[in-house]
Amino acid sequence: MxxxxxxxxxxxxxxxxxxxxxxxxxxxxxxxxxxxxxxxxxxxxxxxxxxxxxxxxxxxxxxxxxxxxxxxxxxxxxxxxxxxxxxxxxxxxxxxxxxxxxxxxxxxxxxxxxxxxxxxxxxxxxxxxxxxxxxxxRGEALRRDSARPGDQICISGQLGGSACGLRTGRGRAWKRHLYPEPRVALGRYLREKLGATAAMDLSDGLSLDLHRMALASGLSAALQSEPPLYPGATLEEALHGGEDYELLFTIPAGTALPAAHRGVRLTRIGVMKEGRPGAVRLGRAALKPGGYDHFRGPAC
Amino acid sequence: MxxxxxxxxxxxxxxxxxxxxxxxxxxxxxxxxxxxxxxxxxxxxxxxxxxxxxxxxxxxxxxxxxxxxxxxxxxxxxxxxxxxxxxxxxxxxxxxxxxxxxxxxxxxxxxxxxxxxxxxxxxxxxxxxxxxxxxxxRGEALRRDSARPGDQICISGQLGGSACGLRTGRGRAWKRHLYPEPRVALGRYLREKLGATAAMDLSDGLSLDLHRMALASGLSAALQSEPPLYPGATLEEALHGGEDYELLFTIPAGTALPAAHRGVRLTRIGVMKEGRPGAVRLGRAALKPGGYDHFRGPAC
Structure with missing residues (x-):
């Protein structure tokens, strides 16, 4: 559209x-x-x-x-x-x-x-x-279309919390859904200190948002490990659930990723590759974009 | 609110x-x-x-x-x-x-x-x-809070066309309602050439919008003549009807107002005065703000 x-x-x-x-x-x-x-x-x-x-x-x-x-x-x-x-x-x-x-x-x-x-x-x-x-x-904004082949794919936090909260309607996950925390300090850190090559926020689910980043950058994405799950969340919710508002970002191959920034966990989950733009693989299988899309309806 | x-x-x-x-x-x-x-x-x-x-x-x-x-x-x-x-x-x-x-x-x-x-x-x-x-x-935007005592109150165009169109649902007035014309060239002319002291657009009706301009400027407004009526519009519609998107503006007492700008009529309708801020008079009578207010409902 x-x-x-x-x-x-x-x-x-x-x-x-x-x-x-x-x-x-x-x-x-x-x-x-x-x-x-x-x-x-x-x-x-x-x-x-x-x-x-x-x-x-x-x-x-x-x-x-x-x-x-x-x-x-x-x-x-x-x-x-x-x-x-x-x-x-x-x-x-x-x-x-x-x-x-x-x-x-x-x-x-x-x-x-x-x-x-x-x-x-x-x-x-x-x-x-x-x-x-x-x-x-000037000129330093992190964009989603600037990831390069070989860059490490990383995320902040644990995923699926918002979708899990929406399903259960109670506990910490429900609070996570109601009061998402924008990662403003982390975004600045990625730009100033970590030399991130691309970034976007996870508003519609990892599978869909990573597809979008890979597509914008003209690359394919290979996930080598599952993302950390929010306590109580299913893998499905972590891969496809929306509204976590964590950051998805790429850093150069040689850059060491700290374990956390101000208490927010950072995890390397894969690598950007030459290949069909927008294609995402999890291990050996293709990962279809299944996140939330207003024009297809909710995935969870 | x-x-x-x-x-x-x-x-x-x-x-x-x-x-x-x-x-x-x-x-x-x-x-x-x-x-x-x-x-x-x-x-x-x-x-x-x-x-x-x-x-x-x-x-x-x-x-x-x-x-x-x-x-x-x-x-x-x-x-x-x-x-x-x-x-x-x-x-x-x-x-x-x-x-x-x-x-x-x-x-x-x-x-x-x-x-x-x-x-x-x-x-x-x-x-x-x-x-x-x-x-x-820089520093030259026309504001609504900067009219001065003695300034002439002026409007562009003819008023009540949109309200009349909404009432009749046909003819030129209906087209006027459907396709309002933003007065961009006129706004620049008021600022660059005419030395306007204040301006705002007539989105909610003359009586309400003039009240707002007077209130913001800490003045009262005296209308000395009725505004020009859009063909078919009633005086009520011209005074209180919304969505005409003509400009309401003030110019210094000594400034001569041209009859029109690029085919859009310009009319002097009154004068700003010291007095109760926001009070509007039409001739000898008080003119109550009766335009469209989302929190009171439509006037016409």
Whole structure:
């Protein structure tokens, strides 16, 4: 569908736009600026991304902003300000709005992010769209299309926690689902210290997101080990479950990967290779992209 | 409600943010840049801003972008790129999407605006959020809070066309409703040539928007004549009807207002005065803000 849009609307690189659609963020370079600016937009919809019966208002507010912050993190940037478009449904009251804002504000304050504007409306169902703008030194944003053959494929954290939480509806995994943690400090570390060659966030599941990174980089990906499982998660959930918001990244073959960064585990799971662009193998078997895709429906 | 949000989330001026919420756009000033950047976000929701039964897909695509372009126009800026968050409902098919994109792309191409990214999802009802970024020379954006006592209050075009079109559902007024024209060239002319002291776009109706401009500027507004009526529109529609997307602006007392700019009529309708901030009078009577407010419901 993006291709269909692309045919109609010009996607040219001008007006200071360095990178258009297809990555976690667009990159905008103001004239004579030492910084590039990252811009990302994410929808959160009632009935699609959350259900009023199960998701507390505070968690909805948190997740709205966390999605945008995670996109900035994935490019090694520092989030600066955001815009919130919010349509409230008839069932929401003052208490719901208070909770929503409490969740959003707590995360915004923690990362020093300013609410710069937005739009408000009423609608049959709750609709949120968050726009987050972040800063990165000129030309240094981590992209998903720049992995090289031989690069090590790595991930942060343990996978499948969010999908497991959504299945069980309780315990630590449920909290993990409700309050994902954007890996902002890790993203900067990957860019500044580890010399990562490519990065993206795991929003739609490892199998689908790794497929996308490999495709964008014109490479194939060989997973040599299964990803670390979140306690209680199945391998299926770790491979295909969405909304973990961990980082997927590549580092040069010779670079040593530390075991962790600020308490977040880092794991090497495979290697990028020349081959059919976008193909992903786990051991000897092909791993089909099975993560969440809005236009195919949920995988778990 | 904005105040409630403001209490929770920091609205500080830092990170290069010159102007936060409350105007048509936020203003962002990259370090050492000669330009300020305008950012605006607007929701368009099925059942709220359009109805599938009456509004053709092409008009929906046009109006989504027109809303954002009008905000850039109101600040005297030049639109550069945009982001589209779009959730498609089950009832939409390939043809609807084609029409929507045709409407959006035609307007984007006409103004040289690039689609820089976005987000796609499925939802029970169509949801669009458009983010438009525009450029203006540093420190020169037209704001709504800078009108001065004695300034002449002026508007572009004829008012009430959109509300009249929505009521009658046919003829020129209906087309006016479906395909509003963002006054981008006029906005630049107001800033560059006419020395406008304040400006905003008429999205929610003259009575409400003039109240907002007066309130933001700490002044009262005295209308000395009724605004020019769109053919077929009632005075009620011209005073309180929303979505005309004409410009409301103020110019110094001594400045002569041309009769038109590029075929768009310009009319002086009143004067800004010291007085109760936000109070609007039409002749001797108080004019209550009666325009469209999502949290009070439509006025027409």
């Amino acid at each position: 993006l291709e269909q849009i692309a045919r109609r609307v010009p996607f040219l690189r001008r007006s200071g736009l360095v990178l258009g659609p297809g990555d976690d963020c667009a990159i905008f370079r103001p004239r004579s600026s030492r910084s590039d600016w990252l811009i990302t937009t994410d929808l959160v919809l009632e009935g699609v991304h959350f259900r009023p019966q199960t998701h507390p208002a505070r968690a909805v507010g948190h997740r709205v902003l966390a999605r945008g912050l995670s996109d900035i993190a994935a490019m090694g940037g520092t989030p600066r300000f955001c815009f919130l478009s919010l349509a409230l449904a008839p069932w929401t009251g003052r208490r719901w709005l208070e909770g929503f804002l409490r969740g959003l504000a707590a995360l915004a304050n923690r990362f020093g992010v300013i609410l710069a504007g937005g739009d408000l409306a009423r609608s049959p169902q709750v609709v949120c769209d968050i726009i987050v703008c972040g800063e990165v030194p | 904005l105040e409630q949000i403001a209490r929770r989330v920091p609205f500080l001026r830092r990170s290069g943010l010159v102007l936060g919420p409350g105007d048509d756009c936020a203003i962002f000033r990259p370090r050492s840049s000669r330009s300020d950047w305008l950012i605006t976000t607007d929701l368009v929701l099925e059942g709220v801003h359009f109805r599938p039964q009456t509004h053709p897909a092409r008009a929906v695509g046009h109006r989504v972008l027109a809303r954002g372009l009008s905000d850039i126009a109101a600040m005297g800026g030049t639109p550069r790129f945009c982001f589209l968050s779009l959730a498609l409902a089950p009832w939409t098919g390939r043809r609807w999407l084609e029409g929507f994109l045709r409407g959006l792309a035609a307007l984007a191409n006409r103004f040289g605006v690039i689609l820089a990214g976005g987000d796609l999802a499925r939802s029970p009802q169509v949801v669009c959020d458009i983010i438009v970024c525009g450029e203006v020379p």
